[in-house]
Amino acid sequence: MLGTGWGAILLLLYLTAPFLVIFTLLLLLAFRRGRSLSGAVLGEKAARGMEVAWLMGVGIAWAVINLVSIPWIPWLQPLAATPGQTPSEPVQAVNVEAFMWGYTIDTYEVKAGTVKFVARAHDTIHSLTIYSPRGEILATVMLLPGMREELVLNLVEPGEYVIRCLEFCGDGHSAMLSKFKVVG
Amino acid sequence: MASQIRLEDLTYYPRLMILSSIAWFFAGGAAGLAMVLAHLTGALRIADYNMLLTFHGVVMPFGGLFQLMMGLSLLRVGFCYGKSVKGPLVKASYFTLNVGLLLILAAIFVFGVRTSYTLMFPLPASGALKGLWSLEGLTIFVWGIILVLAVIITLYPASLARLMFGGKTQEAFVLERFVGTLNPAGMAGMLPYIFIIPPLGTAIAIGAVTIGLALLGAIPLSSAGWVLHPLNFNYPFWIWAHNLMEAMGIMAIGTVYWLIPRYTAVLRSSEVVEPRLYSEKLGIFAIVFYSTAAVIAFPHHLFTMPTSQPAGLSYTGQIASWLTGFGAAFSVFNVLATAYAFGLRLTPASLAAMLGFAVYIVDGFLAMQLGTIGWAYRLHGTYAVTAHLMTILLAVSLIWIGALYHSYRLLFGTEVNKKLAYIHIILTAVAALGLFYFMAFMGGAGTPRRAYPLPIPSDTGVLGLVGFGVLLAAAQAIFLAQLFKSLSKPHHYISDTV
Numbered sequence: 001m002l003g004t005g006w007g008a009i010l011l012l013l014y015l016t017a018p019f020l021v022i023f024t025l026l027l028l029l030a031f032r033r034g035r036s037l038s039g040a041v042l043g044e045k046a047a048r049g050m051e052v053a054w055l056m057g058v059g060i061a062w063a064v065i066n067l068v069s070i071p072w073i074p075w076l077q078p079l080a081a082t083p084g085q086t087p088s089e090p091v092q093a094v095n096v097e098a099f100m101w102g103y104t105i106d107t108y109e110v111k112a113g114t115v116k117f118v119a120r121a122h123d124t125i126h127s128l129t130i131y132s133p134r135g136e137i138l139a140t141v142m143l144l145p146g147m148r149e150e151l152v153l154n155l156v157e158p159g160e161y162v163i164r165c166l167e168f169c170g171d172g173h174s175a176m177l178s179k180f181k182v183v184g
Numbered sequence: 185m186a187s188q189i190r191l192e193d194l195t196y197y198p199r200l201m202i203l204s205s206i207a208w209f210f211a212g213g214a215a216g217l218a219m220v221l222a223h224l225t226g227a228l229r230i231a232d233y234n235m236l237l238t239f240h241g242v243v244m245p246f247g248g249l250f251q252l253m254m255g256l257s258l259l260r261v262g263f264c265y266g267k268s269v270k271g272p273l274v275k276a277s278y279f280t281l282n283v284g285l286l287l288i289l290a291a292i293f294v295f296g297v298r299t300s301y302t303l304m305f306p307l308p309a310s311g312a313l314k315g316l317w318s319l320e321g322l323t324i325f326v327w328g329i330i331l332v333l334a335v336i337i338t339l340y341p342a343s344l345a346r347l348m349f350g351g352k353t354q355e356a357f358v359l360e361r362f363v364g365t366l367n368p369a370g371m372a373g374m375l376p377y378i379f380i381i382p383p384l385g386t387a388i389a390i391g392a393v394t395i396g397l398a399l400l401g402a403i404p405l406s407s408a409g410w411v412l413h414p415l416n417f418n419y420p421f422w423i424w425a426h427n428l429m430e431a432m433g434i435m436a437i438g439t440v441y442w443l444i445p446r447y448t449a450v451l452r453s454s455e456v457v458e459p460r461l462y463s464e465k466l467g468i469f470a471i472v473f474y475s476t477a478a479v480i481a482f483p484h485h486l487f488t489m490p491t492s493q494p495a496g497l498s499y500t501g502q503i504a505s506w507l508t509g510f511g512a513a514f515s516v517f518n519v520l521a522t523a524y525a526f527g528l529r530l531t532p533a534s535l536a537a538m539l540g541f542a543v544y545i546v547d548g549f550l551a552m553q554l555g556t557i558g559w560a561y562r563l564h565g566t567y568a569v570t571a572h573l574m575t576i577l578l579a580v581s582l583i584w585i586g587a588l589y590h591s592y593r594l595l596f597g598t599e600v601n602k603k604l605a606y607i608h609i610i611l612t613a614v615a616a617l618g619l620f621y622f623m624a625f626m627g628g629a630g631t632p633r634r635a636y637p638l639p640i641p642s643d644t645g646v647l648g649l650v651g652f653g654v655l656l657a658a659a660q661a662i663f664l665a666q667l668f669k670s671l672s673k674p675h676h677y678i679s680d681t682v
């Protein structure tokens with residue numbers, strides 16, 4: 001859940017809202033002191049302690065988030081796929097060509113399971129962005145013309161998936177879309 | 185000879201740059217408002233929207249923010265080192281930047297070049313091939329970009345370096361004194377720009393000039409072949425563009441380090457106010473740490489090429505991105521500890537610097553999320569990225585607004601109306617945060633950026649953007665009213681001697 005777009009934004013809200021509140025309180029306090037201060041009020045020792053605590057807190061959060069995010073990396077996901085599906089099961093491949101402004105894809109229906117997308121762009125930068133039937137972005141891949149990108153996804157949920165372009169490619173950008181089905 | 189030194193020698197060009205930046209900000213801001221209103225009403229044609237998008241994207245960061253930074257940083261170096269700010273480099277910086285921007289403006293609105301400000305190379309060429317715009321338009325566009333690039337990677341850093349390291353100090357100009365070069369930490373924030381941007385911008389400048397010459401027919405198109413390969417273009421482009429944004433961010437953090445110590449409380453026991461910072465060492469360390477990490481963080485712009493970008497480069501980009509966040513954490517502590525330990529005088533300058541800093545840090549968390557490979561695959565290309573890029577630019581703008589209020593009397597000759605200034609600053613910060621969260625939520629919902637009409641229903645998001653956009657505009661109108669009042673006092677700010 002945390003590894004989705006919504007997860008990211010919720011975490012953003014949970015971490016930045018308290019930060020803003022504390023920052024504002026400290027700022028108000030600092031301005032109040034600014035009117036009536038007769039000398040420094042933060043002992044050197046207390047300050048050092050807080051400094052170390054703050055940096056350790058940030059360091060721990062840093063390490064935890066970086067470690068937790070590893071399984072979300074698309075090219076590591078086949079390794080973490082549900083048991084029994086990879087790598088013995090034959091991989092289904094979907095070839096996608098992006099152009100101004102549309103896609104040609106060679107398969108409109110795949111079976112639930114591991115799917116390998118092989119994508120190229122013809123004329124300018126596009127992207128292959130796959131939205132789940134619930135409208136969640138599963139992965140977005142940038143396609144530079146002349147390059148070939150491979151993306152392996154584990155598509156378990158049956159339903160209609162939407163492909164969109166998220167890289168600005170001119171006037172037809174927002175209308176660039178295609179669809180495919182995953183059947184159970 | 186002191187009587188021959190005119191204050192105008194210090195303030196004339198900085199003021200010109202600042203006023204020009206304000207003009208660009210208003211033109212670009214109007215385009216931004218028109219864009220969000222178009223999302224609400226559907227009143228614009230797609231091509232017109234994309235022209236406004238390109239215009240807004242070029243003008244706000246370069247005509248507005250970059251130029252504001254240029255004026256205020258040159259002014260500050262001038263009055264700290266006691267040098268006049270008017271040499272040929274300074275003049276060339278001002279005119280080249282604005283002429284370049286006018287060329288880009290013409291390419292957009294006369295010839296319809298609409299690639300967004302990141303160019304999306306090779307879109308400028310593919311669009312011309314497809315007949316969306318002409319080769320003439322493209323040529324003007326490219327030469328406008330070359331002029332702007334010339335200022336960013338040579339003329340402006342050279343002007344800064346000349347003022348800092350060359351010429352003789354004139355004591356009468358020294359309005360704020362420095363001890364040493366790095367002291368206070370504020371000055372350290374300028375050095376990364378001077379030393380990082382010129383070398384890192386060289387590759388993209390050579391590419392741009394090659395394309396420009398080929399378009400003019402001065403060299404055969406085939407000799408530009410190597411630039412035209414998208415990988416060869418996009419890596420130098422992002423190495424430069426990423427570090428430019430980081431260097432502008434570091435400049436702004438340096439500005440916080442410069443301003444905040446000067447607004448610590450007046451000690452009752454003495455009249456003298458020494459600038460005080462919680463830890464000078466930590467400040468310099470934070471800036472060096474941050475700049476070093478930032479240099480190698482650029483691969484995060486190209487994370488979403490799972491095959492073309494080597495995984496090792498992506499991992500490096502992720503770690504480096506998070507290290508910049510760690511570097512910023514040093515500054516968070518230093519700045520807050522300074523304010524808390526010594527107390528802060530409430531002034532427009534200190535308020536804007538602190539609120540701008542807060543917005544910068546809040547945005548920093550989203551920046552690190554986008555710098556995380558796993559999240560980038562779900563957010564890249566959505567409004568979450570727009571949220572980050574616009575918020576960091578708004579935060580940095582707000583910090584510079586603090587510097588502008590700090591030097592307001594020097595520049596415009598009248599005292600600031602504090603009440604109006606506080607309203608301006610607080611509304612700007614609130615609007616920046618409002619736009620940030622709404623754009624971030626639109627991104628979380630998967631709404632593509634740079635898309636018109638929006639292909640995913642986003643009514644609430646668009647309403648939020650309209651609301652906070654109008655609030656931001658109202659805040660700037662208050663500032664403008666104050667500025668016009670100051671400017672209308674006939675040449676009050678020009679005094680002949682210091």
Ligand code: HEM
Nearest residue numbers: 216217219241244245300301570577578581633634635653
């Ligand atoms: C200091 C103030 C601002 C700066 C520096 C700034 C800068 C930018 C930049 C660089 C872009 C990216 C353009 C692109 O993706 O090609 C952008 C996009 C945009 N800005 Fe601003 N902007 C500012 C204020 C505003 C305001 C006040 C509004 C109006 C509410 C606004 C509305 C938009 C919109 C609608 C987009 C397009 C979003 C997208 O499709 O990704 N901006 N801005």
Ligand SMILES: [Cu+2]
Nearest residue numbers: 126165169176
């Ligand atoms: Cu596209």
